[in-house]
Amino acid sequence: MIRLAVVSGKGGTGKTMVAAALADISGVPQVLADCDVDAANLELLFEPRRLTTEEFRGLEAARIDPERCRNCGICADHCRFGAIVRNDAWEAEALHCEGCGVCTYVCPMGAIRMELRVCGEIYTSATDRGNLAHARLFPGSGNSGLLVTEVKKRAMNLAGGADLLLADGPPGIGCPLIATIGGMDAVLIVTEPGVSALHDLARLVTVCRRFGVRIFVAINRFDLAEDICARIEDYCRKEEIPVAGKIPFDPQVIEAVRGGRPVTRSESPATDALRALRDSLFSELGLR
Numbered sequence: 083m084i085r086l087a088v089v090s091g092k093g094g095t096g097k098t099m100v101a102a103a104l105a106d107i108s109g110v111p112q113v114l115a116d117c118d119v120d121a122a123n124l125e126l127l128f129e130p131r132r133l134t135t136e137e138f139r140g141l142e143a144a145r146i147d148p149e150r151c152r153n154c155g156i157c158a159d160h161c162r163f164g165a166i167v168r169n170d171a172w173e174a175e176a177l178h179c180e181g182c183g184v185c186t187y188v189c190p191m192g193a194i195r196m197e198l199r200v201c202g203e204i205y206t207s208a209t210d211r212g213n214l215a216h217a218r219l220f221p222g223s224g225n226s227g228l229l230v231t232e233v234k235k236r237a238m239n240l241a242g243g244a245d246l247l248l249a250d251g252p253p254g255i256g257c258p259l260i261a262t263i264g265g266m267d268a269v270l271i272v273t274e275p276g277v278s279a280l281h282d283l284a285r286l287v288t289v290c291r292r293f294g295v296r297i298f299v300a301i302n303r304f305d306l307a308e309d310i311c312a313r314i315e316d317y318c319r320k321e322e323i324p325v326a327g328k329i330p331f332d333p334q335v336i337e338a339v340r341g342g343r344p345v346t347r348s349e350s351p352a353t354d355a356l357r358a359l360r361d362s363l364f365s366e367l368g369l370r
């Protein structure tokens with residue numbers, strides 16, 4: 083099975099649009115994963131039918147046992163994050179707690195313990211283009227990289243005899259991105275003709291190369307600034323990175339997203355370019 087992640091150096095490049103299009107026209111047995119757990123949007127384009135829902139427990143947070151607490155306030159004095167507050171009794175606010183455990187160490191009564199807190203939910207769903215593993219990280223919660231890893235595990239469990247694992251990854255170069263590309267065979271970086279996009283593309287390439295994955299690039303809305311598009315192509319040529327496709331600006335993309343469907347379900351210049359991208363990329367990956 084080929085494991086492919088669609089990623090981007092910055093938000094707003096059209097990464098999820100491209101991932102959804104590839105999933106829609108792949109033509110091979112596949113399993114899907116939405117690894118952009120901070121803003122999981124792939125499901126919006128495929129009308130998934132929920133199969134399972136489970137809690138995700140990530141970062142530990144302090145919990146004060148009111149029966150054992152003697153209201154000395156030592157824990158609050160030592161909490162550098164201001165997470166321990168006095169209401170009717172001393173309480174640890176989960177959103178402010180960083181899980182350091184200092185309060186458990188200094189409490190003379192042993193009234194505080196660290197507990198894994200619910201940080202989100204993990205889902206598996208069925209779509210007309212294969213099974214989908216996805217998740218939602220609750221606002222203010224951490225450990226998004228760990229949640230991405232759990233999503234990938236669910237996707238592998240759903241894979242069966244699939245020829246392709248297609249993951250919609252997060253933007254940027256942080257922990258969620260690293261968790262996404264670890265263990266992948268290839269990444270498709272979606273960029274756009276902008277100065278900041280070129281800068282972030284170079285940063286992302288540096289990170290991806292440390293994981294030994296094959297790197298391909300797709301340039302979305304390439305015709306909006308053809309001079310910068312040429313600079314991106316020059317960069318890819320120097321770095322020996324194949325440009326698998328160039329997608330023109332197309333109002334049909336906006337209409338498709340508004341309608342909650344992949345753009346490839348209607349004929350348009352963008353659809354033609356995405357089909358060419360699919361053929362070029364899959365040929366390089368040995369998929370038919």
